[in-house]
Amino acid sequence: MNGFLKVILIYTIVIIIGVGFYLYFNTEQKIDINEGKEQVTQLEAYLKENKHDHHNVDDESGYHHNEKYVKMFQDVEQTLNFFVAVIQEENEELFTSFFIPQQYSDDLWAYSDNPYKDKTNHQFMRELNRNGKLVSAKYNTSIMEGYKTKRKDSEVELDLVYNDGKQVKLKLNLVLMGTEHSNDDDIYFIENSVIGLINEVKAQTK
Numbered sequence: 001m002n003g004f005l006k007v008i009l010i011y012t013i014v015i016i017i018g019v020g021f022y023l024y025f026n027t028e029q030k031i032d033i034n035e036g037k038e039q040v041t042q043l044e045a046y047l048k049e050n051k052h053d054h055h056n057v058d059d060e061s062g063y064h065h066n067e068k069y070v071k072m073f074q075d076v077e078q079t080l081n082f083f084v085a086v087i088q089e090e091n092e093e094l095f096t097s098f099f100i101p102q103q104y105s106d107d108l109w110a111y112s113d114n115p116y117k118d119k120t121n122h123q124f125m126r127e128l129n130r131n132g133k134l135v136s137a138k139y140n141t142s143i144m145e146g147y148k149t150k151r152k153d154s155e156v157e158l159d160l161v162y163n164d165g166k167q168v169k170l171k172l173n174l175v176l177m178g179t180e181h182s183n184d185d186d187i188y189f190i191e192n193s194v195i196g197l198i199n200e201v202k203a204q205t206k
Helices: 003-025 033-049 067-072 076-089 092-096 101-111 120-128 194-204
Strands: 027-030 134-144 153-162 167-177 187-190
Touching (some): 033 076, 067 076, 076 120, 076 153, 076 187
Antiparallel strands (some): 134 153, 167 187
16 A cells, blocks of 8 residues: 555544544534423423422422432433423423522522512523524533532533524533432532523623
């Protein structure tokens, strides 16, 4: 084999390996908002049926002790389907449950002197969906060693697409944690500040 063919072969191998690594570490997936909406409907029905059963329903998240929902929120894709659907549908109660409680509380009071009177929870969702313009989403994930939990956490690039042609890339830090009431099973929470995410949306849609 002459030198030229060797060079071509080496470059081909390098390109194949490079593409393989790219596909392995950078997998873009489309968010299934319709599936997320079905999950929202099912969860709301479950919460309604079990709202008086304090032995099976977690007081904070409402689904923590149900095996089906624990597994759902241990999966990055299903968690993101649900999250984007909640933003689009502007479901206030479920939206707040995605974030680490202390961080979310800090954001509420940083955003408004009277967050309950000002309906700040709803304003947060309207800021993220840009007053109802959110139409689709996709995401990329890369796994990093868990620095706060016994399992791996996920760093996700979430792309939000709006009906005016604008697109926003948000970097979400998903961490596996127990709730305030139970550490038996870890589920994904969003570690980011909501205000930080809103500022990113505004900056990228000027």
